[in-house]
Amino acid sequence: MNKSAAASPFHPRNRHQGRYDFAALIAAHPPLADKVRPNGYGELSIAFDDAQAVRLLNQALLKLFYNLNWQLPDGYLTPPVPGRADYVHALADLLASDNGGAIPRERDIMDIGCGANCIYPLIGHAEYGWRFTGTDTSADGITAASQIIASNPGLQRGIRLRRQKQAGAIFTGVVHKNERYHAVMCNPPFHASAAEAAAGSQRKVRNLGLKRDTPLNFGGQHNELWCEGGEQAFIGQMIDESVQFADRVIWFTSLVSRKEHLPALRDRLKAIDAHQVRIIDMAQGQKQSRFLAWTFMPPAARAQRMAR
Numbered sequence: 001m002n003k004s005a006a007a008s009p010f011h012p013r014n015r016h017q018g019r020y021d022f023a024a025l026i027a028a029h030p031p032l033a034d035k036v037r038p039n040g041y042g043e044l045s046i047a048f049d050d051a052q053a054v055r056l057l058n059q060a061l062l063k064l065f066y067n068l069n070w071q072l073p074d075g076y077l078t079p080p081v082p083g084r085a086d087y088v089h090a091l092a093d094l095l096a097s098d099n100g101g102a103i104p105r106e107r108d109i110m111d112i113g114c115g116a117n118c119i120y121p122l123i124g125h126a127e128y129g130w131r132f133t134g135t136d137t138s139a140d141g142i143t144a145a146s147q148i149i150a151s152n153p154g155l156q157r158g159i160r161l162r163r164q165k166q167a168g169a170i171f172t173g174v175v176h177k178n179e180r181y182h183a184v185m186c187n188p189p190f191h192a193s194a195a196e197a198a199a200g201s202q203r204k205v206r207n208l209g210l211k212r213d214t215p216l217n218f219g220g221q222h223n224e225l226w227c228e229g230g231e232q233a234f235i236g237q238m239i240d241e242s243v244q245f246a247d248r249v250i251w252f253t254s255l256v257s258r259k260e261h262l263p264a265l266r267d268r269l270k271a272i273d274a275h276q277v278r279i280i281d282m283a284q285g286q287k288q289s290r291f292l293a294w295t296f297m298p299p300a301a302r303a304q305r306m307a308r
Contacts, residue, residue: 009283011089013127015065016082019043020057029060054078066126069151073144076116084119085127086282087255087291091185092128094251094280094293098302104182105129107306110249112170112186112238113137114161116144120185125158132159133181135174139163170234171241179248182306185291186254188234232261235292239268246296250305253280253293262292269294 010017022044026033032046035053039045046053055072061081062068072078096103106129111120114134121132136142142163149155166173175181235254242252256262262279269277274294282289295302 010082011086011282013089013092014082014085016061016085020045025057025060025064028064029056032056032060051078062122066123068122068126070117070122070148071144071151072117073140076141076144079115079117079119081119081123083287083289085123086289087185087187088120088124088127090280090282090291091124091183091251091253094253094278095182095306098250098299098306100303103128104306106131107182108133108180110135110175110181110184112184112254113188114141114145116141118145118148118159118161120187121159122148122155125155129158133174133179134159134161135164136161137164168237169241170238171245175245175248180305181249183251184238184242184249184253186235186238188231188238188254231257232264235261235265236268239265239272239274239294242294243272243296250297250302251293251295253291255289255291257289259288259290262290265292 022032022036026036032053035046035050035056036044037046046057048054055078058072058078058081059070062070091109092103095107109121109124109130109132111124111132111134114121114132114136116138118134121130121134124130125132134145136145142161145161149159149161162174164170164174171184235256238252238254242249256265256279266277273296275296275298276294278293280291280293282291297305
């Protein structure tokens with residue numbers, strides 16, 4: 001999460017620049033006050049190994065900057081809000097490139113794997129008025145996301161949720177007949193197995209300088225953290241399935257956590273004759289992030305569709 005302006009070069013439109021203003025965050029969400037203490041440098045902070053503190057911080061960020069009420073059941077992935085916002089803003093820039101440089105508002109976006117936290121639809125709708133269809137394989141995740149939407153007046157008109165019931169499918173079954181989308185976004189499961197996910201979690205613990213048996217603050221259900229073959233296999237399947245919806249989605253996009261996966265994914269896109277492929281780099285502090293974008297439409301067709 002964002003801790004200092006110097007260390008966190010977020011997107012210029014990202015609201016989460018600079019250090020956390022804990023006075024403002026506590027005013028927006030008073031329960032956070034019990035978790036804020038001076039750190040070793042005498043600055044106000046929270047213990048980032050405390051799952052409840054991290055959740056309260058997310059609630060405060062979403063309330064202060066987006067006026068959203070947000071709850072998340074125990075055990076689900078706690079999203080780093082500032083970094084998630086960067087994907088939304090970078091996607092907006094991509095869409096603007098087909099809209100005469102103007103960021104399109106009130107467009108239709110699909111979020112593959114929205115999860116219980118529903119974070120991309122919440123931020124995307126708040127920032128740009130985009131209409132979201134969020135999909136997920138987990139019935140419990142859809143229920144939790146539905147409760148967030150129900151607790152925020154007006155969101156039911158801007159965010160709809162669909163459960164992906166077809167095993168092994170990504171788009172089939174959730175993209176309905178005659179639907180059109182300006183973009184698809186996705187934060188795919190990162191790991192290839194439960195064991196790999198557990199090892200990755202322990203690396204996070206070590207990177208935070210915590211004890212080995214420290215409870216994890218970021219949580220995550222198995223479908224949020226891993227799938228067979230990991231992110232490369234998941235995105236590869238997205239690429240393969242996207243051919244069937246080539247005339248119904250302008251831009252398909254997905255986060256790619258490991259840059260070493262990009263060559264194989266680009267080869268896969270070349271094999272299906274994608275018209276254009278782009279890699280959009282993002283940076284949050286020391287972490288380098290990116291998303292892969294591809295389209296089957298030429299520029300003139302994209303501009304025509306984006307104007308609708």
